[in-house]
Amino acid sequence: MTVPLISIQGLYKVFGTKPKTVMPMVKDGMPKDDILAKTGHTVGLKDINLDINKGQIYVIMGLSGSGKSTLIRHLNRLIEPTEGKIIVDGEDVMELGQKGLEQFRRNRMSMVFQRFGLMPHRTVIENIAYGLTVQGMNKVDRAAKAGEWLEIVGLSGYENQYPSQLSGGQQQRVGLARALCTDADILLMDEAFSALDPLIRSEMQDQLIELQEKLHKTIVFITHDLDEALRLGDRIAILKDGELVQEGAPADILLHPATAYVEAFVKDVNRARALTVETVMKPPAHRITTGTIAEALQQMKTFSKDYGYYCTDDGYQGFLLQTTLEEAAKKDGDKAIEQGLFEDLPHISPDTVLEEIIPESMEANYPLPVVDEDGDLQGNLPRSSLAEVLTN
Amino acid sequence: MSEANWLTKFPEMERSDLLVIRKGLDGAYKEFSRSYGEIIEGLFDPLLRFLVWFEKLLVTSPWWIIIAVICSIVYSATRSVKLTIGVLIAFVLIGYFGMWENTMRTMSIIFVCTMLSIAIGIPVGILMSRSNRMQSIVTPILDIMQTMPAFVYLIPVVMLLGIGKVPGVIAVVIYAIPPVIRLTNLGIRLVDKEVLEAATAYGANSTQRLLGVQLPLALPTIMAGINQTIMMALAMVVIASMIGVKGLGQPVLKSITNQYFTLGLFNGLAIVALAIVFDRVSQAYGKRTQKHMERAH
Ligand SMILES: Nc1ncnc2c1ncn2[C@@H]1O[C@H](COP(=O)(O)OP(=O)(O)OP(=O)(O)O)[C@@H](O)[C@H]1O
Ligand SMILES: [Mg+2]
Numbered sequence: 243m244t245v246p247l248i249s250i251q252g253l254y255k256v257f258g259t260k261p262k263t264v265m266p267m268v269k270d271g272m273p274k275d276d277i278l279a280k281t282g283h284t285v286g287l288k289d290i291n292l293d294i295n296k297g298q299i300y301v302i303m304g305l306s307g308s309g310k311s312t313l314i315r316h317l318n319r320l321i322e323p324t325e326g327k328i329i330v331d332g333e334d335v336m337e338l339g340q341k342g343l344e345q346f347r348r349n350r351m352s353m354v355f356q357r358f359g360l361m362p363h364r365t366v367i368e369n370i371a372y373g374l375t376v377q378g379m380n381k382v383d384r385a386a387k388a389g390e391w392l393e394i395v396g397l398s399g400y401e402n403q404y405p406s407q408l409s410g411g412q413q414q415r416v417g418l419a420r421a422l423c424t425d426a427d428i429l430l431m432d433e434a435f436s437a438l439d440p441l442i443r444s445e446m447q448d449q450l451i452e453l454q455e456k457l458h459k460t461i462v463f464i465t466h467d468l469d470e471a472l473r474l475g476d477r478i479a480i481l482k483d484g485e486l487v488q489e490g491a492p493a494d495i496l497l498h499p500a501t502a503y504v505e506a507f508v509k510d511v512n513r514a515r516a517l518t519v520e521t522v523m524k525p526p527a528h529r530i531t532t533g534t535i536a537e538a539l540q541q542m543k544t545f546s547k548d549y550g551y552y553c554t555d556d557g558y559q560g561f562l563l564q565t566t567l568e569e570a571a572k573k574d575g576d577k578a579i580e581q582g583l584f585e586d587l588p589h590i591s592p593d594t595v596l597e598e599i600i601p602e603s604m605e606a607n608y609p610l611p612v613v614d615e616d617g618d619l620q621g622n623l624p625r626s627s628l629a630e631v632l633t634n
Numbered sequence: 635m636s637e638a639n640w641l642t643k644f645p646e647m648e649r650s651d652l653l654v655i656r657k658g659l660d661g662a663y664k665e666f667s668r669s670y671g672e673i674i675e676g677l678f679d680p681l682l683r684f685l686v687w688f689e690k691l692l693v694t695s696p697w698w699i700i701i702a703v704i705c706s707i708v709y710s711a712t713r714s715v716k717l718t719i720g721v722l723i724a725f726v727l728i729g730y731f732g733m734w735e736n737t738m739r740t741m742s743i744i745f746v747c748t749m750l751s752i753a754i755g756i757p758v759g760i761l762m763s764r765s766n767r768m769q770s771i772v773t774p775i776l777d778i779m780q781t782m783p784a785f786v787y788l789i790p791v792v793m794l795l796g797i798g799k800v801p802g803v804i805a806v807v808i809y810a811i812p813p814v815i816r817l818t819n820l821g822i823r824l825v826d827k828e829v830l831e832a833a834t835a836y837g838a839n840s841t842q843r844l845l846g847v848q849l850p851l852a853l854p855t856i857m858a859g860i861n862q863t864i865m866m867a868l869a870m871v872v873i874a875s876m877i878g879v880k881g882l883g884q885p886v887l888k889s890i891t892n893q894y895f896t897l898g899l900f901n902g903l904a905i906v907a908l909a910i911v912f913d914r915v916s917q918a919y920g921k922r923t924q925k926h927m928e929r930a931h
Contacts, residue, residue, distance in 0.1 A: 320831060320834060320835060340839075344837045344838075344839055345837065346837075347834070347835060347836060347837035348836065348837030349837075351835075352835070352836065353832065353835040353836075355828050355831070355832060356828075357828050358828075359826075359828040359829050359831060359832035360829070360832075361829055361832075361833075361847060361851075362829070362851070363850045363851060372832075372833075372836055373836040373837070375846075376833075376836050376837050376838045376842055376846075377837070420836075424836065430835075
């Protein structure tokens with residue numbers, strides 16, 4: 243197992259004047275509302291444990307007030323926990339002193355904010371360079387580096403504008419460029435796209451995905467929008483009232499919601515658009531690996547199907563039917579299997595979204611073979627599995 | 635006295651007791667000023683020297699140089715030709731009506747008082763914005779400074795330092811400083827939380843946050859405070875003249891005691907003119923520096 247880059251262990255946060263005194267009640271499992279009524283303290287987070295691997299986009303989801311912002315602000319200690327540990331790269335963030343914490347924030351993590359958090363009195367280029375200014379980099383280097391990021395996010399020509407002169411989408415591009423400009427390897431994004439209208443939002447998502455393919459940052463992304471979570475997330479954690487209710491790969495959460503709360507969350511999702519072939523395909527079976535027609539027929543009998551997927555060391559070759567083989571065996575059973583025997587059945591790629599393969603799958607009478615980029619058979623997709631996933 | 639009297643007459647303290655308190659406090663303070671007066675006066679010596687020098691500079695320089703300097707400051711601060719011409723006319727009229735010297739004296743003391751108020755007020759305001767405790771201590775003190783009649787705190791100041799420029803400056807500063815303090819505190823507290831959070835998240839230390847985010851964003855509010863401070867300092871000019879501060883206040887005082895209506899009016903108008911000039915110029919300057927904060931469309 244790989245060691246996670248970020249590990250949150252037993253994290254509790256209680257807001258109020260004497261949080262320590264309330265901790266026993268929280269640990270006894272008293273509901274949040276009761277604690278508020280009784281003590282005036284708000285339970286922000288309760289026993290959060292999660293691991294975030296390097297290079298992932300880790301999405302944290304939940305309704306308003308579920309503690310998402312509170313959780314992400316613990317990672318760079320904008321909020322101090324009541325109890326618990328946060329380990330980043332083997333280092334306990336809670337142990338850092340003031341100076342150490344400042345260095346940590348400068349070099350390891352940068353943050354993108356929901357309402358952008360840009361400095362209204364600084365120009366676009368100065369905003370992008372802010373992290374470098376704080377680090378004490380000189381003006382020339384700063385401007386050069388910030389200029390590069392300005393171009394990457396597509397705002398060339400705006401360097402001397404003030405944030406108030408930009409649209410929301412443009413402002414958030416500045417926010418993103420500012421975050422990337424410090425070369426921190428961890429990016430915290432608190433509902434970074436929530437304030438944008440849908441079209442701009444999806445543009446920004448595309449840009450983030452594109453950047454991530456090049457940069458391989460570790461991104462903690464907060465959203466209350468499941469579609470966004472599914473689009474961006476390598477893993478998703480769902481919070482409810484400060485508690486972690488489920489954590490897993492997007493498809494896992496869609497297909498196996500742990501609680502009624504999660505189920506309600508995922509109910510309205512367009513699965514055909516959210517799930518890829520990979521998540522619903524069956525593991526590879528009915529593989530025919532032998533050389534001659536007679537041997538192939540023999541092998542087909544062992545898995546009692548009237549078809550099979552012919553594979554060699556070079557990967558998937560084609561789809562074979564029992565009837566065709568029998569026909570050919572009548573002529574010459576010792577002949578090697580060749581191109582002419584294959585049926586006309588399309589194969590599909592594991593990362594295609596279901597929506598795109600529905601027509602092919604519906605037309606085909608047999609489970610479609612799933613073949614990856616290297617040409618290897620990864621599995622097959624029966625029509626029934628597809629129907630099952632899409633209908634419930 | 636009979637026991638039932640308290641129903642009709644307020645149960646006052648015995649006169650003799652009151653006398654003891656008064657005598658005790660007065661005596662103690664007199665004692666204090668006798669033994670420390672000179673040392674404290676010595677502390678203010680550099681201030682006095684600066685005051686004298688600056689006043690002399692304004693009074694002895696040729697009037698046209700002063701006007702040229704003032705107009706160029708006004709223009710470079712506001713970039714407004716109209717305002718600059720207005721200021722020019724105001725000063726020419728003041729000089730023409732024979733109030734040039736007094737106006738220069740008043741300007742010098744207002745300038746010094748404003749600078750002192752800013753130098754003390756902004757740091758105090760910053761401290762206040764940093765802790766609620768500090769705020770709850772300073773606020774009532776400011777309330778007292780603003781509502782206590784100026785004459786009352788003139789007494790101990792005069793007892794301590796005598797009559798002259800320094801006690802005048804102290805009295806004016808006490809009266810005029812609260813707005814800078816209050817509005818510095820307010821301005822910093824009103825800074826957008828998310829912007830400040832962003833600064834923190836990028837590793838800014840508290841100095842970088844203060845100088846790079848809090849003060850610049852609070853500047854419009856602080857400017858409003860400075861503006862009010864200048865206005866209040868001008869309003870104190872007449873009272874300060876009672877303890878020997880020379881300037882436009884003295885003729886006004888003289889006209890009250892001698893019932894010279896026109897003299898009072900002219901000098902009063904000169905104070906008003908100064909007030910308007912200071913007000914418009916500082917506001918126009920503030921607006922100009924904050925242009926980018928407004929939404930362009
Ligand atoms: N400074 C604070 N003092 C007291 N309670 C707080 C504080 N900050 C957050 N809370 C409480 O903690 C809970 C979680 O808040 P949080 O802001 O993390 O929610 P969120 O999931 O980010 O919601 P949203 O989607 O609205 O941003 C809420 O009940 C909130 O009232
Ligand atoms: Mg939030």
